[in-house]
Amino acid sequence: AQSVTQLGSHVSVSEGALVLLRCNYSSSVPPYLFWYVQYPNQGLQLLLKYTTGATLVKGINGFEAEFKKSETSFHLTKPSAHMSDAAEYFCAVMSNAGNMLTFGGGTRLMVKP
Amino acid sequence: GAGVSQSPSNKVTEKGKDVELRCDPISGHTALYWYRQSLGQGLEFLIYFQGNSAPDKSGLPSDRFSAERTGGSVSTLTIQRTQQEDSAVYLCASSQNLQGTYGYTFGSGTRLTVV
Numbered sequence: 051a052q053s054v055t056q057l058g059s060h061v062s063v064s065e066g067a068l069v070l071l072r073c074n075y076s077s078s079v080p081p082y083l084f085w086y087v088q089y090p091n092q093g094l095q096l097l098l099k100y101t102t103g104a105t106l107v108k109g110i111n112g113f114e115a116e117f118k119k120s121e122t123s124f125h126l127t128k129p130s131a132h133m134s135d136a137a138e139y140f141c142a143v144m145s146n147a148g149n150m151l152t153f154g155g156g157t158r159l160m161v162k163p
Numbered sequence: 164g165a166g167v168s169q170s171p172s173n174k175v176t177e178k179g180k181d182v183e184l185r186c187d188p189i190s191g192h193t194a195l196y197w198y199r200q201s202l203g204q205g206l207e208f209l210i211y212f213q214g215n216s217a218p219d220k221s222g223l224p225s226d227r228f229s230a231e232r233t234g235g236s237v238s239t240l241t242i243q244r245t246q247q248e249d250s251a252v253y254l255c256a257s258s259q260n261l262q263g264t265y266g267y268t269f270g271s272g273t274r275l276t277v278v
Binding site: 084086091092093094095096099140149150151152153154155156 | 167196198204205206208211213219254256266267268269270271272
């Protein structure tokens with residue numbers, strides 16, 4: 051069965067600083083990987099996804115993530131944090147059967163002025 | 164519709180009562196999923212529907228939980244004899260295909276509080 055581990059349930063950065071949210075997964079087959087963002091009292095919004103092809107994936111709002119098979123990682127980065135980036139971020143992997151997403155526990159990003 | 168619609172957005176119920184949560188997916192999306200998000204926890208898979216196939220109920224936590232999807236569109240999640248531990252945000256999502264390779268589109272959720 052797949053699993054997803056997000057290191058750090060809370061991450062705090064200063065406005066303008068680099069954002070790095072960590073995600074490691076386990077999967078016995080080449081995975082499909084996703085990052086979602088959840089703003090307060092809203093549903094989840096897709097940030098970016100990796101299915102095949104280029105391992106560096108660019109998403110919305112200036113975020114990107116790199117699939118590293120050797121490290122079983124799919125870390126999310128953004129060069130310069132904005133106050134509006136404060137939210138909860140979820141990493142997810144598609145199941146082996148390809149029929150549902152398994153989510154990590156989430157990381158709450160706080161941005162300090 | 165333009166997005167996934169869930170109703171009600173908030174529900175407060177007394178312990179022991181039954182509740183129904185509704186999800187209206189994006190038109191044409193064949194797959195529909197229910198997840199539960201408890202305070203301070205990640206998303207817990209409950210059930211999914213794909214077209215006319217039998218649903219995968221493997222994530223339902225107890226037999227008090229059931230769901231149906233009528234006409235391949237609207238879905239209802241029913242919780243019978245609610246307990247306090249059922250308090251959570253229930254999220255519905257739909258996708259163009261079961262593989263979800265286009266990503267899921269989530270609704271805003273129903274916040275259920277059992278008192």
